[in-house]
Amino acid sequence: MITILETSPLNTVQDLGRPGYRNLGVGSSGVMDSLALQVGNILLDNDADAAGIELQTYPFALKFDEPLSFAVTGIDAAIELDGRMLLPWSVATAEAGQVLRIGQPRQGARGYICFSGGVDVPVILGSRSTQLRGGFGGLAGRFLEEGDILRARLGEMLTTGYAALPPSVALRFDAVEEKAGVISLRAIPATDYMLFTDTARERFWSCEWRITPQSNRVGYRLTGEKLELHQPVELRSYGIVPGIIQVPPAGEPIVQMADANTAGGYPRIATVIESDLWRLAQARIGSRIRFQKCSHEQGVAAMQPVEAYLESLRQMVARYSHSINRRQGGGKK
Known part of the structure; x- marks a missing residue:
């Protein structure tokens, strides 16, 4: 106990x-x-x-x-x-x-x-x-x-x-442009991406967003330059999963996290890929983040290094345990 x-x-x-x-x-x-x-x-x-x-x-x-x-x-x-x-x-x-x-x-x-x-x-x-x-x-x-x-x-x-070896060391990714003090996250343009103005879409990728104190396990509220729609829209509620980035009327994004709502209706501008969600989870209040556009194919491929890292760790633990068992006389011949 x-x-x-x-x-x-x-x-x-x-x-x-x-x-x-x-x-x-x-x-x-x-x-x-x-x-x-x-x-x-x-x-x-x-x-x-x-x-x-x-x-x-x-x-x-x-x-x-x-x-x-x-x-x-x-x-x-x-x-x-x-x-x-x-x-x-x-x-x-x-x-x-x-x-x-x-x-x-x-x-x-x-x-x-x-x-x-x-x-x-x-x-x-x-x-x-x-x-x-x-x-x-x-x-x-x-x-x-x-x-x-x-x-x-x-x-x-x-x-x-x-x-x-911590993931922050083992999973440094070369494909993302990193800047000191800024957490880079890969994201895929979402269903409502084209509802935003050209300026808003460019701003979303180029702006450094700051995680506000109004962030928790449900979602991270970000502050930065306002993102505008071509025109106001009313969307039917849709299913939500962690990583979806919604933009409320105020124009500042919310990233849904582990305790994400099950449904919502704010326009979706992008989705953080699954392999990068742990980086966001470890970002503190006040941290600056920046999104980098990637394709669906690139997002799927980004899981390969993560799976390889975990598999390598499994093999290391298995070898270590086998070595200890042999030294203690419990290994199989």
């Missing part, structure tokens, strides 16, 4: 989400940075969608009530186990009674604490994710609080000492 010692609002239990229920008005929810959770679960030899703790506010502290292997991914921060500094993106094992503390991130916004076996909360509509709007999933459908007790599903105890 794990006891929460220190936390603030917004920290929740999440897995990869619950797709397939948008027709019932239930969003997918799940982690904002799915890549970070997948890396943690691979390091721990968990199921791909094992649940962990998503951190958005800091500091955070928990106590291990029994021995348990874990990994902290998503951020670069001060991570301490009973005062001993740990590296992010690496496997460690805690003894019963030890305390894990995580401070403010030096890099990144959302941290993920993954445990061997995953967090054991009820599966609701195929997922353990916290659905804050509906008040279900996770731990009673709410933020974590001090004194909460979580159970891990108790996977295999692991040997420590191996780690993953």
Whole structure:
């Protein structure tokens, strides 16, 4: 078991989400940075969608009530186990009674604490994710609080000492023009793209947009130069998925995120490709972002390096585990 010692609002239990229920008005929810959770679960030899703790506010502290292997991914921060500094993106094992503390991130916004076996909360509509709007999933459908007790599903105890190369290093992409201090995101022109004026379309790609404090798991509100339509339009409501960029009447975009609405009617100017959503999830309030146009084919192809990165990590973990087993006399000949 794990006891929460220190936390603030917004920290929740999440897995990869619950797709397939948008027709019932239930969003997918799940982690904002799915890549970070997948890396943690691979390091721990968990199921791909094992649940962990998503951190958005800091500091955070928990106590291990029994021995348990874990990994902290998503951020670069001060991570301490009973005062001993740990590296992010690496496997460690805690003894019963030890305390894990995580401070403010030096890099990144959302941290993920993954445990061997995953967090054991009820599966609701195929997922353990916290659905804050509906008040279900996770731990009673709410933020974590001090004194909460979580159970891990108790996977295999692991040997420590191996780690993953962070995606921010492993997945630098040459095809995108990057500028210091600006996060580049590839996006595909969306259904309503041509409803915007020529000037607005050019401005969307050339402007540096800033993430405003009115941003959360539902969507990131951006501020910058106003985007105008050729003429006012009223659209029928349509289905929404994370990554869609809508433009309300005020003319400043909103990027839908993990807790995206299931339907909406604002004009859609573009969609952030799936392989870049983790970059946006790790952008802090006040960060500057810039969109780079790409085709549907390029967006699909952009997933190949991500899948290759994850597969390489799986192979590394398998080789490391096999080597340890052989040294301990448990390997097969």
